[in-house]
Amino acid sequence: MEVLTDQEIDGLLAKLPEWKREDHHGQHGIARTFTTGNFLAGLGFVTRVAVLAEAANHHPDIVLRYPRVTVFLTTHDAGGLTQKDFDLAGQIDRLGA
Amino acid sequence: MEVLTDQEIDGLLAKLPEWKREDHHGQHGIARTFTTGNFLAGLGFVTRVAVLAEAANHHPDIVLRYPRVTVFLTTHDAGGLTQKDFDLAGQIDRLGA
Numbered sequence: 001m002e003v004l005t006d007q008e009i010d011g012l013l014a015k016l017p018e019w020k021r022e023d024h025h026g027q028h029g030i031a032r033t034f035t036t037g038n039f040l041a042g043l044g045f046v047t048r049v050a051v052l053a054e055a056a057n058h059h060p061d062i063v064l065r066y067p068r069v070t071v072f073l074t075t076h077d078a079g080g081l082t083q084k085d086f087d088l089a090g091q092i093d094r095l096g097a
Numbered sequence: 098m099e100v101l102t103d104q105e106i107d108g109l110l111a112k113l114p115e116w117k118r119e120d121h122h123g124q125h126g127i128a129r130t131f132t133t134g135n136f137l138a139g140l141g142f143v144t145r146v147a148v149l150a151e152a153a154n155h156h157p158d159i160v161l162r163y164p165r166v167t168v169f170l171t172t173h174d175a176g177g178l179t180q181k182d183f184d185l186a187g188q189i190d191r192l193g194a
Contacts, residue, residue: 039156043147046161050140059136064143065158 003080012086019089022072024061028081029074030089039066045095052091058084100177109183116186119169121158125178126171127186136163142192149188155181 004012013019013030022031036042042064049071053059061072071092073085101109110116110127119128133139139161146168150156158169168189170182 039147040151043144043151046143047140050136050161054137054140059163061160061162063158063160064147066156 001075001078001082001084003075003078004082009081016086016089016093018093019073024072024074027074027076027079029072030081030085031070031072032089032092033068033070035067036069037067039064042066042069045069048095049092052095053088056084056088056091058088060088098172098175098179098181100172100175100179106178113183113186113190115190116170121169121171124171124173124176126169127178127182128167128169129186129189130165130167132164133166134164136161139163139166142166145192146189149192150185153181153185153188155185157185 009021013021019030019032022029024031034045036045046062046064046069049060049062058075063070073089074080075082075084106118110118116127116129119126121128131142133142143159143161143166146157146159155172160167170186171177172179172181
């Protein structure tokens with residue numbers, strides 16, 4: 001997986017308007033925060049994201065901070081954002097929250 | 098629930114040596130990071146912490162960041178650390194990871 005260029009990232013983000021660029025632990029990625037209602041609903045959402053992530057063998061950081069869940073995507077092996085991040089972001093968006 | 102004094106916090110932390118004071122989103126709390134093995138083991142640990150938290154009606158921030166899970170405890174209503182945080186920290190320690 002190759003790291004995407006800034007221009008490629010901007011093009012992909014145009015189709016995923018809820019996701020924003022974010023640096024996290026020194027690596028560039030994209031993040032989205034979902035409002036999930038009560039704490040157990042948040043846990044359920046974390047679980048649904050994690051199941052998608054495991055299926056894709058691509059593991060985002062997930063923060064459960066009631067009443068919100070934040071997902072941060074990057075491709076550690078590549079050192080930045082790749083197509084895998086945007087594929088998983090699209091799948092997560094289709095989950096709803 | 099009253100906010101604990103610095104001296105009280107130090108006394109309680111002496112019994113929970115894996116937990117460290119940490120400020121997070123502008124509020125004083127305590128945090129511990131667990132190494133959990135693979136991603137689904139991490140998800141399982143998040144779930145176990147969340148079930149304890151829900152039972153205590155006291156909801157920490159939980160960060161799943163493979164291969165680690167970090168738990169941050171504070172009492173939002175009180176504006177700092179209370180006995181509830183240390184009670185839940187002790188329960189989480191007894192879970193193992």
